[in-house]
Amino acid sequence: MMTVEEIKAAIEAALPDAGVEIVCNPSVSGQHSLRLAPAQAVAVAKFLRDDLLFDYLSNVTGVDWPDKEVAEKVRVTRPVTKTVDGVETTVEETVEETRKRVAPGCLEAVYHLYSVAQKQGPVVFRLKTVNRTDQVELPSLTPIWRSAEFQEREIFDLFGIVFTGHPDLRRLLMWDGFKDHPMRRDYVEPDDFEYEPTAHDQVLARALAHQAASRTAQEAAAPALGAGQEGTGASQ
Amino acid sequence: MVDEGLKIELGKQGVFVTTIEELYNWGRRSSIWPMQFGLACCAIEMIATTMARYDIARFGAEVFRPSPRQADMMIISGTVTKRMAPQVVRLYNQMAEPKYVIAMGACAISGGPFKQGYNVLKGIDRYIPVDVHIPGCPPRPEALLQAFMTLQKKIDGQHLTGEGRPRHLDAEAQGEFPVPVPGEHDLEPASNPGVWTAPVVIR
Ligand code: SF4
Numbered sequence: 001m002m003t004v005e006e007i008k009a010a011i012e013a014a015l016p017d018a019g020v021e022i023v024c025n026p027s028v029s030g031q032h033s034l035r036l037a038p039a040q041a042v043a044v045a046k047f048l049r050d051d052l053l054f055d056y057l058s059n060v061t062g063v064d065w066p067d068k069e070v071a072e073k074v075r076v077t078r079p080v081t082k083t084v085d086g087v088e089t090t091v092e093e094t095v096e097e098t099r100k101r102v103a104p105g106c107l108e109a110v111y112h113l114y115s116v117a118q119k120q121g122p123v124v125f126r127l128k129t130v131n132r133t134d135q136v137e138l139p140s141l142t143p144i145w146r147s148a149e150f151q152e153r154e155i156f157d158l159f160g161i162v163f164t165g166h167p168d169l170r171r172l173l174m175w176d177g178f179k180d181h182p183m184r185r186d187y188v189e190p191d192d193f194e195y196e197p198t199a200h201d202q203v204l205a206r207a208l209a210h211q212a213a214s215r216t217a218q219e220a221a222a223p224a225l226g227a228g229q230e231g232t233g234a235s236q
Numbered sequence: 237m238v239d240e241g242l243k244i245e246l247g248k249q250g251v252f253v254t255t256i257e258e259l260y261n262w263g264r265r266s267s268i269w270p271m272q273f274g275l276a277c278c279a280i281e282m283i284a285t286t287m288a289r290y291d292i293a294r295f296g297a298e299v300f301r302p303s304p305r306q307a308d309m310m311i312i313s314g315t316v317t318k319r320m321a322p323q324v325v326r327l328y329n330q331m332a333e334p335k336y337v338i339a340m341g342a343c344a345i346s347g348g349p350f351k352q353g354y355n356v357l358k359g360i361d362r363y364i365p366v367d368v369h370i371p372g373c374p375p376r377p378e379a380l381l382q383a384f385m386t387l388q389k390k391i392d393g394q395h396l397t398g399e400g401r402p403r404h405l406d407a408e409a410q411g412e413f414p415v416p417v418p419g420e421h422d423l424e425p426a427s428n429p430g431v432w433t434a435p436v437v438i439r
Binding site for chain 1: 317318319346351352354355358418419420421422426434435
């Protein structure tokens with residue numbers, strides 16, 4: 001079984017500007033993966049298939065990394081005005097500041113490879129988009145491994161990654177006119193929580209919010225309803 | 237109405253007495269042909285029900301028709317995805333009256349294990365009238381047979397005239413149901429208010 005380091009070395013020996021990085025997995029399983037540069041991904045994939053004999057692509061999946069707010073401490077030097085003995089002077093001082101910045105999110109496609117010929121695997125590699133909004137293209141690996149076809153379509157459907165070079169990129173589970181990407185973390189489901197018989201946790205919170213909203217709407221529409229109506233409204 | 241005891245007495249003498257209503261309902265309930273389609277894992281139980289061990293032929297319902305025009309009953313056996321729902325409603329509309337619906341399994345009656353899924357309809361009764369709901373994931377074939385007998389009882393109890401008569405004998409009754417359209421975020425409308433209203437949940 002080749003380690004990721006060996007695979008990385010082999011790729012770099014064959015394709016010097018491949019831009020392969022190792023992504024460490026700190027868990028016990030230690031299943032480290034490779035991150036490929038999207039521009040070279042097709043060439044690297046071809047090398048993996050033809051030279052390292054990874055002939056079987058078992059799984060393709062997506063990951064959504066939303067925009068994240070990170071707080072970091074920075075040392076800044078700035079002029080501070082001080083009054084010393086009645087005289088105003090400006091001195092440079094270095095202070096520590098906590099700054100918040102938004103680390104831009106991205107989308108990721110993860111591929112799992114096996115080699116039937118050499119009885120080894122899995123080898124995991126990832127491709128990352130530039131951001132989550134407008135630069136979401138990745139090269140399709142369907143021309144290399146045919147089994148990627150439906151799975152890339154599914155990722156296109158549920159995460160919104162556009163695979164360039166895919167022979168038939170259409171939505172797979174949802175319909176064509178559908179606008180959202182349901183597996184993204186910021187997906188908002190249609191408000192359909194009026195009837196949740198065994199709601200709990202988040203679903204219960206949304207069901208209660210829905211019921212409260214529809215009650216207010218009802219009351220606004222018909223303010224002169226009788227007391228009996230209000231009674232049933234309160235028990236909902 | 238003929239007295240039950242008298243009827244039995246007359247039967248012993250070789251005289252058969254009945255009413256048009258009884259004869260009509262007997263005919264309706266004894267040959268309910270289901271439509272041949274299955275949606276998910278529940279369909280496997282439905283298939284088992286049709287085979288020799290459970291033998292739905294005992295109820296005159298073994299003839300699964302591949303065309304909605306020839307079917308009397310739709311067994312919604314499985315998960316109705318939002319993509320499939322318009323097709324199910326369309327098939328129901330194409331069936332000739334009288335027509336019945338059995339919603340089989342947790343998915344068909346409520347969305348089941350996938351209720352909070354983005355792509356699953358929370359129960360087919362949002363769009364078409366359902367005669368019998370069977371809970372279970374999946375319901376056993378016995379449960380489907382039970383649902384069948386419940387449906388037969390329901391048909392037997394119907395009067396051909398007056399309030400509550402079957403839909404095909406009521407010129408006013410609605411026989412076609414609006415087919416939902418896939419919208420930008422969900423099916424539109426999300427339910428057919430003429431068929432389904434959200435039950436009031438008391439908490
Ligand atoms: S109710 Fe259970 S067995 Fe039936 S279709 Fe749904 S998941 Fe499958």
